Amino acid sequence: MFRLARLHRLLGLALAALLTACGGAQPVDAIEAASTTAALDAEASPTPMIVYSPRGTPVSEAGFVALGAPEALGGKVLEGTPEIFARIDYAKGPVAAGLFKATTGKILIHFPFTEHATILEGEVSLTDEAGNSHSYKAGDSYFIRQGQVIVWEVKGKQVIKSFFNTVEAP
Structure with missing residues (x-):
């Protein structure tokens, strides 16, 4: 306040x-x-809760900001020319939450934070260092720990996820 x-x-x-x-x-x-x-x-009234994807409607892309090259988040492009965007709806200390969008491509990323995410639109395939792979579609969630190495491959035009992440002390 x-x-x-x-x-x-x-x-x-x-x-x-x-x-x-x-x-x-x-x-x-x-x-x-x-x-x-x-x-x-x-x-003033309290801040209303945010509904990212009301059933049957696309996610609003208002407020997304380009994040630059995937390398800025610890990534390395393996295929395509993916673009990445985010909208931060909450940030305090090491914690952040909001929306993330990536376009078609394949990125190797050393996760710079621990993250829980839910796919809202599109499809992405994640493969970990052990070779475990899973495709995530709207409604699917995942949890990745800071430091894990993941291959992130966007299928189709783009993927949008909601996220909640935190940067852990070294």
């Missing part, structure tokens, strides 16, 4: 400065801005 109030206060002050610079309203006193923000926060 403190972060949200601080963000609102900063945005309010920035808007006031912009309006003043453009010849508009005079800046609001910082104390008044803070009390206004507190009043707005008190009236």
Whole structure:
């Protein structure tokens, strides 16, 4: 709540400065801005839960951000030209949760975090160092520990998963 109030206060002050610079309203006193923000926060309802894939509808791809080359996450492209994207809906300390999307291709990845994931759309085949392989489709979940080496192969156009991961101390 403190972060949200601080963000609102900063945005309010920035808007006031912009309006003043453009010849508009005079800046609001910082104390008044803070009390206004507190009043707005008190009236705000709790954050609603997120439903990633309501039955029968595709996953909304709003908010996805390109992550760059798979190598940025400890991966090595083995086939194709896969692109990877994510949307972080929660992050605190070593924990993150949200959505991840990858396009067709095959990547060898040294998992930089421990992850529980559920496939929402598409199909992906995962193979571990021991040669164990499994294909996952919408509704399937998996658990991978930090440091495991996995071959991640997207079948079809793309795969979208929800994830919850944590980075463990070395």
